[in-house]
Amino acid sequence: MADSKTTSQVKEVTIWASGVIQDAEGRDTVNCIAAAASKEGKYVQAFDNYIDLPDRVNVPVRKYARISSEEIQEKYLYENEHPNMVVVVEPSLIKGFNILRGMLKGGMLVVNTGKEPEELLKFLPNKELLAAVATIDASKVAEALVDDFMDIEGAAAGVLGRGIGAALAGAVAKVSGYFGLESLKEVVQNTDAAEKGFNNVKIKIL
């Protein structure tokens, strides 16, 4: 019998965001990542964590992107079981939850904060899983948080990368190398934010 671990070919990116306030941006971030990787001919998925919804103000919500050079065989899953990369849109969440849950050793973390990467390590009891930690002040470089009534679970995505999602996806491109900045700029509206996200991200190799 085939081992279902063959899906480990898939690169998993998990986004943690704060409910309601960042729900649309969290969803946008995975959509940007998937769209950019798709531009490069990768097989991709982007979806919400179903049980985190309906979201509530401040409740943690998770969004997932999956990127693979081969066809993704197990598409109907609830979550990323072993994220290679975690992106935290609301930095306080790292104190409240095991955001690295399921990560195998050698993973990466990107946090949306103006702080230095080193400052975050004290809040991560399982930091030994990480090969790199990075920070980007996406809220600052994008200067906008898109808050759209119509951007809810199950509805078609509108224009991609209007706000901080573009900046975060830029940082992900730089830290992970899963897709290039140029592909990202082709899919997002706020190309300036994508570029700043890519260029301004501070990376600490562990």
Add this chain to the structure above:
Amino acid sequence: MMKGKKKFIAGTAAVAEAAMLANVDVISAYPIRPYTGLMVDLSKKVADGKLDAEFVHADSEHSQLSIVHGASASGARTMTGSAGVGVTYAFETYSPISGGRCPVQMVVADRTLDPPGDFGSEHSDVLCARDQGWIMGWAETPQEAFDNTLIYYRLGEDQRVSLPQFNCQDGYFVSHIPGEVVVPEKSQVAEFLPPYKLAKPLDPRKPYGHGPQIFSDQGPALQLQRAIVMNQAKEIIPEVLSDFNKVFGRKYDSYIENYNPNDADVCLFVNGAHSQTVRYAIANLKAQGVNVALCRIRFVRPWATEEIAEVLSQYKAVGVVETNNSFGVAGQAGVFTPEVAATLYSLPENKRPMLMSFMAGLSGEVIRLNDIYFMAKKLVQAADRKKIEKPVYWIGFEEN
């Protein structure tokens, strides 16, 4: 011992008598033909002080079911009822009630679903709800309707089961045409049916939360639990029936009534009131040297798979009398044909009878002796020729 008073009453009135003896606590009513008589009788018993119960006249069937749901969760024995589109209007409530394990009893005097407006009996209405986790079965006579009321309370309220029950009878035929009903004494009912006791009722002195959202990975376990409980109900049926027969001096089979089983090569599979006519037809045919058997199921849910398979394995051909519609279903007949087919599939091929369906008793149509003779003829022909010429016959539309 057949003790008690003989009365000449119809099916709904018989259930009302039984409900009174069961000392039911909360009744919710909404009118729809042909079950309404039940509630008319109960309202009078309450008004006259013969039955101490809350008689709640609801704003709809949906509310009827919701009222008994709340009452049952609080620890009250409950009764409600409906027919036809009333049964389907309340549909949302069925799964929450069975999932919440509230043993409410719903009496259905069945009726054809619209369109067109048709008052006649057809089993399609409540059979729509056969997958909702309720115990379900039909009475053939007012007496059986009376008896089933008590049997279902006992079975449904058993803490090993704790499930709601559809206590069904054919609309008009059983609900309106009176028959002899022996109404037993209170002491007999008390001996058979213990008071209702819910394990965890809504009670401020010992609070519980009923029905929070669950974790997604608990869902499959919950469904398995519900399946196991329905199975448990099946295991307990013989115990309940044997007690019932002992206390009231009746002779009910647990799952299946198999009439004229010996010698016959063919069998009619019937649910509900029409089995009575079938029995006479079989007797008449026997006098002419044609042997046909009857298999009448007493419970549609839980379905007695092994027992039905064993009974039907005696025959070369089985004809399912559908008395319901299921448009586009496997076998192009009603809901029983696929269930019987699946049941027979567990038998080894050499013991597996041929299967055909008779669409009869639809939209209130009477099933006459002649119709049954026709079915018998087609079954015997198939058995003789070892071949089915036509899998589904629509009675009244066929050439002889």
Add this chain to the structure above:
Amino acid sequence: MSDRTVTLEPIASIAKAPLQEQYVSGHRTCAGCGPALAYRLIAKAAGKNTIFIGPTGCMYVANTSYMCVPWTVPWMHAQITNGGSIASGIEAAYQVMMRKGKYDGDFPNIIVMAGDGGTADIGLQAISGAMYRNHDILVVSYDNESYANTGIQASSMTPYGSATSFTPPGITVPEGEKFWPKDITAMIYYGHPMVKYVAQASIAYPIDLMNKVRKALNKKGSAFIHVHTACPKGWRFDSSKTVDVAKLAIQTGMWVNYEIDEGKKTLDHVPTKREPVEKYLKTQGRFNHLRPEDVQKIQQFVDGKVAEA
């Protein structure tokens, strides 16, 4: 009807409010949730001898997510359709069980916590039936003016001019929601002759809300309280502003607190000088798109409402 032996006394002030919580910490409602605050105050006012019925809505899904029940008292889920009838059944059961000696406790407070959709839309029939039959229950409508649990869709109590995900403002419908909300309190009171007590209350005035709950529970028979519960998720305001927004609704006349007790209507918290509605509309993202003429229309509607009150 069975009598209660305990009468709930009025609460004089915050200092005198019971410390005991019946709706406890540990639920998945929004930070700054208005309905959750209402729930806590109502449960506090009702006390230990209470059964809550929770029709589907935010206060079911958010409160009981994943095996939680944050109530120290019995609680039962109802479908969004049938809060009124489940409560009727519970009440009927207690009436008969007490009469038959099957229950020897005190007659419980039976409270339905229905959202605006569970009251005025899909739950209306069951609640109307319960009110008509005068079951000894209290129905509370916690009104956050939308189907918030499913991502903010308009209900029949959503204010004119709100953006929701079913009433997005666009070229053809610039105002978003184009209908005026039902007046459910009036519908309940004037449509149900047995109902002797209805009230409108707000989380902005917690003591008033709790006292209305106690008054309603002390009545024999059905009572109805409509509570205005500001919703940071659906109305788009910062979670710290829940009480402020609720208060501004009263100061602008967008919400009116009152009670009708045995035919006697009393207005509460009437502002000495009513603020323009625009001040209220400005606090919330759902009204961002409104044009001056829409605001004008809302002002006229509110002026008319206040004049009637």
Add this chain to the structure above:
Amino acid sequence: MSLPNISKEKQLPEGCIVDSPTTEQDHMTTGGWRVLRSVIDYGKCTKCKTCWISCPDAAIKVDENGDVNINLKYCKGCGICASVCPVGAIARIPELDFEDVSVYRELPF
């Protein structure tokens, strides 16, 4: 009824009927949601309890001296307490400025 071969966590009580809590529902500790922490200046506080009565999460406790205390295990950081405080005695400070971790959970619930 106990189900065969199913872990205890996955098993549900029959009919989905669960025990009610007495003081708090610790299946759902919500302190980890907090972005801004409310901090009370006891020098300014008048013990009026307006914050206590206005907390949707019952996360403000009144002790025997009448002092209010914020229960960080459950406080979601909505900030209503700071908004309603008549004397401005409650400040809101970013959670990451505090070294202490009040709630750390494997999963959001």
